[in-house]
Amino acid sequence: MAFADANELLCQIERIGVDAERGGYSRPVFSEPEMELRRWFMRHAERRGLELETDGNGIIWAWWDPAGLGRDGAIATGSHLDSVPGGGNFDGPLGVASALAAVDVLVGRGVKPARALAVAVFPEEEGSRFGIACLGSRLATGVSDPATVHGLTDARGITYDEAARGAGFDPSLIGPDPERLAALGAFVELHVEQGRGLIDLDRPVALAGGIIAHGRWHVRIDGRGDHAGATRMADRQDPVVVAARVIESLREQTLAIDEARGTVGRVQVTPGGTNVIASAVDLWLDVRHRGDAEVRTIVAGVTAAAVAAAEAEGCTVTVTEQSFSPTVDFDAELRDAMASALPGAPVLDTGAGHDAGVLSEVVPSGMLFVRNPSGASHTPAEHAEPADVAAGVVALADVLEHLLTR
Template sequence: MSVAALLSEIDDIGRDPLRGGYSRPVYSSAEIELREWFTAQALDRGLSVESDGNGIISAWWETPATKGRRDDAVLTGSHLDSVPGGGAFDGPLGVASALVAVDHLRARGLTPARPVGIAVFPEEEGSRFGVACLGSRLATGAISPDRALGLRDAEGDTYAEVLARQGLDPRGVGAHTPWLGGLHAFVELHVEQGRGLVDLDRPVAIGSRILAHGRWRIVVDGQGNHAGTTLMTDRADPMVVAARAVHGIRNLARATPSARATVGRLQAIPGGTNVIASRVSFWLDVRHPDDTAALSLIGTITDLVGRIATDEGCTVTISEESYSAATDFDGTLRESLATALPGAPVLETGAGHDAGVLAGAVPTAMLFVRNPTGVSHSPEEYADDADAEAGAVALADVLASLAGAG
């Protein structure tokens, strides 16, 4: 079965009639249906399916030489959750390509000497609980179980409560994923979230590094009041602070070479048209190739927002939700991918991935598949059928090399 054919099976799951594209937050009905789809596809291929305490699903290709083994394994995979109104390829392309890569290896008559597995990680986007790559962060110990379990979604439900409703024991989360410590390598395939491959006119690239990136929640408190009876000179309006801050953040990022800073979400309380807000929360995403520059920009933004809040008679609190330092993928593993894929270009990415989190624990690498629109986290995200298939073939070539298939 082709990658395109596999993806067509989930084309209607999680469509968002308001935003367009797909909204598949972790443990929503849509994301659960996708997890069930993956499990069914894995079982249809005779793979052995497991799930750990962090909700990470893994499917293993068992051979006589590797049956029951998880040590020295080669793992691939991605995620199935999405941002609100996201595209069809961010996450699912990597999962579908992994399944098809196994099909290719079997069609070639190859048998891996090392265990080969496919993993699906939960809450990669952080669109429900605010922390990106939550499953891989828990597995590697990058976030404490107590902090993770206390995270709340927009409805006020904690991560612990949501896990329990899915039949998962919250006491099972943490850095004890059984196969993680012994991995030989993890390789994640992902649609490119930019236009590097478009400009190079190539279908597949090897990842070199991930930029430093983090998320901060900014809460501005003012005085809620009546829109008609409160004079403009008497207001302490947190919405004005937010508006001025967003504009200032944009200017600061533009003045910092290679920086990216985005405010993509804002929440006003109480949220009435004829009400001056009493509180406005907005979320900031900052990225830069250099850790020092990224953190310096955050410090400058913090000072700016503080001055604006004081000027408008408001108070502000800024809290870090997640931060990942700039990550270089394993050099030796990257050379192995280059040998398996001669001539493939090497690109860095400004997008975060589970592979970046796992890089602190095991050798990791990434493959990117061309996105002709250059647009991601949007319904316009795309990958041609031929490029998607080329990505699966490239992944099969890499897995064969790493797993000693013969």
């Protein structure tokens, strides 16, 4: 049977979750677009004879074990299918489509594996719905507390549990899965590059060195709502003024530290009327740096500025950490093994978080990056040329063959 290659697989999903307002794709976890993508993946896994299961955290595992070797020491690969609002079609789906295509390459080569292979699909990697990135892998590894996750709500006030049940999942099953993860010998994630490293090197594929530290913080500012025309400037307690200082401070703090990154990409003003002084503002900080301490320093500085601005304006402010992932240096032994399968491949760090980074605490993990000619990600401009997609599949197949047969 002839199977679609990775480029064809990506073409099959290019109309799923199109966001007519933002452009690109919006595929939040447990939404109909994300569920359609999960069904798409499972259909293709079944056509390849892969054994499917979905665990209590909503992670799909598709097993290739032609020799019936069992799951001890298995090698896993895969990525995610959810997206940020208005994201591209490569961030996540490229890794999933490439994993399926790599299985085809291994079968076509007649590879006789000495251990099983799992293709995994992780939910809520982006954290775009419930605010915690890599939520599926964080639950599986025990990094995220199920009690906290049960109480998470999305922008519409829908709880995690309500959304999970609505999509056919039992939220009472979420939580650590140490036995499953302990059985894995390694995890390798292929991902479109989120940056310009491969463009500048003029190479199609790279190995990952590490992931810089990153975290998310929720800032809540409460003031006093009032009439925009009837309330004098001196009488206001305006949380938007405080929010502006928070955003300004974040920029100041990150510019003061070389290679730091700070972003406010989401702001909610309540009640949101043009002629209404706001009663509250919610905004979210995304802060990243190679050093964990530098990230903490930036957030501490922003928090101090927020408190000072709130006091001056007669408002109150609360800063809550939603997630923090320390700097990840991927397993050196695994990277050496991957490099032996891909001699001469460059090694690049990334500023983006990934499930591989979370899993690296309990499973030897590594990553492959495929060139993105725009260098842009989390935007419709994200892209990978067909030839580079094909090169990524071959590279992934080479790595998996090396790991499966040694």
